[in-house]
Amino acid sequence: MTSLALRTPAVPGAFATVEIAGSGLAELTCAWLLLARGHRVRLRSPEPAAGPRPLLLGGPTLDLLHSLWGRELPAHCHQLTHRQVCWGPDAGAMGRRTPQPATVVDGARLTEHLLGRLVTRHPDVLSETPGPPWWTVTAAGSTGHWTAGRRHLLAGEAPLAPGTDETTARLVCTELAWLHLTPLGDGRALLQAMVPGPAARPTELLETLLAGSALAPALRHAPRAAVALPAAPRLHRTPAVPGRILVGAGAIRYDPLSGTGSAQALRTAILAAASIHAMATGAPRGPLCTHYTSRLRRAFRGHLATCAQLYPQAFASPSWQYEIDACRRQPPLLRGVGDPAN
Known part of the structure; x- marks a missing residue:
C-alpha cells in the first residue's frame, strides 16, 4: 500500500x-x-x-x-408515517403511536x-x-x-394479519430480545429480533419470540424462514x-x-x-x-x-x-x- x-x-x-x-x-x-x-x-x-x-x-x-x-x-x-415503541420489560404492551415518517x-x-x-x-x-x-x-x-458483543439479528418476512396498519413500524421487547416489525407494503412485513448471542435455529427462535410478544396479532403467522446475522x-x-x-x-x-x-x-x-x-x-x-x-x-x-x-x-x-x-x-x-x- x-x-x-x-x-x-x-x-x-x-x-x-x-x-x-x-x-x-x-x-x-x-x-x-x-x-x-x-x-x-x-x-x-x-x-x-x-x-x-x-x-x-x-x-x-x-x-x-x-x-x-x-x-x-x-x-x-413503501411510505411509513408512524412508529410505535414499547422499550422495557412490559412485553404485553404497545407504546404510544407517534408520527415518524420513513421510507422502506x-x-x-x-x-x-x-x-x-x-x-x-x-x-x-x-x-x-x-x-x-x-x-x-x-x-x-x-x-x-x-x-462490542456477540448479539445476532434474526430476520424473516411474513404476511400481515387482515386489518393491520401498514403505515406504522413497531418495536417491542421480551425478556430475551427486542423485536421490530416493518411493513413492506402489499400486505407483507419484515420481522427482526435481536438476541444476545448466536442462534442455531433462527426460524424456530423467531417464531417463539414472536409468540411471546405484543407483535403476534399483527402477523398471520411467523416467518417460514429466517436468517441470523452478526449484528x-x-x-x-x-x-x-x-x-x-x-x-x-x-x-x-x-x-x-x-x-x-x-x-x-x-x-x-x-x-x-x-x-x-x-x-x-x-x-x-x-x-x-x-x-x-x-x-x-x-x-x-x-x-x-x-x-x-x-x-x-x-x-x-x-x-x-x-x-x-x-x-x-x-x-x-x-x-x-x-x-x-x-
Missing part, C-alpha cells in the same frame, strides 16, 4: 485515480462525490448484490441521501438505481485504467475489527491507511437498534471522498488517514455509550449482561479519542 500511496498526486489541482471495489451505498456515494470533484474513478465488481434487502430510511437519513444524490428514489418504495426501500434496488445514475452520468467509470490505482475504496470485510457494533482498527480507505460497514457498523446505519455509511463516504481529495491536492497523507480513523472512533465511542444506556433499561436477564458490559468497556483503540460524537 505504501508504494502505491507514494504515487498520489501532491500538487494543487492534481487528481487521483481511485478504484471503487464494490457497489454498496457507501462505495457508490464515494465514487459519486469524487467524480464531482474531477477525480478519475473506476468501478470494480459494479454489479449490485442480488436478493431483497429491506432498508428503513428515516427522515434525517433520507435528507442526507437526497442532498447527495437528489430526491429521486427507485420505484416500489429495497437496498439492492436502491444501489442498482444509484449505479445506473452514476454510469449514465460518467460512463467511463467502467473503463480499464492502465497501472494500479492510487487509492482503493471498499466496504469489503477484512480482518482487524473490534466487536453487534463493529469498528475496523485501521479503516484508513495510505492507499486504502474502508467505508460503510467495512469500516464501522452500528447496532441496528439505532436506525442510523445507512446514514453512518453515507457519512463515511463523504469523509473518505474529502480525505482523498485533500491528499490529492497536497495535504499530507498520514495525518489525514489518522483524522479519518479518529473521526470513526469518536462516532463508535458515542454509539457504544448510547447502547450501554439503552440496553439496561430493557433487559435485566443475565444473558444480556455480557452485551451490556461489552458496550461499557473502552478498548485501547477508543481511549483518548475525545468526547463521544457522531
